[in-house]
Amino acid sequence: MARSPARGGNAPSLALWLALAAIVILADQVTKTLILGAFQYGDTQPVTSFFNIVRAHNSGAAFSFLAGASGWQRWFFAGLGLVASIFIVWMMRSHPTQRLFCFAVSMIMGGALGNVIDRLLHGYVVDFLQFRFGFLSPLFQGGYFPAFNLADSAITLGAICLILDEILRVRRAG
Numbered sequence: 001m002a003r004s005p006a007r008g009g010n011a012p013s014l015a016l017w018l019a020l021a022a023i024v025i026l027a028d029q030v031t032k033t034l035i036l037g038a039f040q041y042g043d044t045q046p047v048t049s050f051f052n053i054v055r056a057h058n059s060g061a062a063f064s065f066l067a068g069a070s071g072w073q074r075w076f077f078a079g080l081g082l083v084a085s086i087f088i089v090w091m092m093r094s095h096p097t098q099r100l101f102c103f104a105v106s107m108i109m110g111g112a113l114g115n116v117i118d119r120l121l122h123g124y125v126v127d128f129l130q131f132r133f134g135f136l137s138p139l140f141q142g143g144y145f146p147a148f149n150l151a152d153s154a155i156t157l158g159a160i161c162l163i164l165d166e167i168l169r170v171r172r173a174g
Helices: 014-038 072-094 099-122 150-173
Strands: 044-046 051-058 125-131
Touching: 014 051, 014 072, 014 099, 014 125, 014 150, 072 099, 099 125, 099 150, 125 150
Parallel strands: none
Antiparallel strands: 044 051, 051 125
């Protein structure tokens, strides 16, 4: 699928997008280091009636997918994150004028690499943000959404921006 150039000005350099991904990685790793230093596995600190800081370990992927596997998933997900990052850099180089697109994939790459670092260092991803909403009770026990981290948040923001970028691209083409 060919992407049309964005309107206006020069494209930011690849270095800017890589720096953004590096900031995501740094923020993610700093927060996880703080959690590892301050909390024991399973500890919970309520912040509000709907938000807790917790220390959880996820050896799987999103929503603990494959967490119960025999250990191969650690290397599979680490390798997948590295391959995805190489592909993302290629995509950013191929579409440098697509600012929203490059922002989105930079966020995804930063988040993916933040979680890859955890998998390589610990064998699991450190999660610490936990939200509880009553309407989630039919899906999640007690209404607790699975714990997540800043890397996961960056990946989610990147995915939302990719969807928005595609919607805007289709509208411009139509």
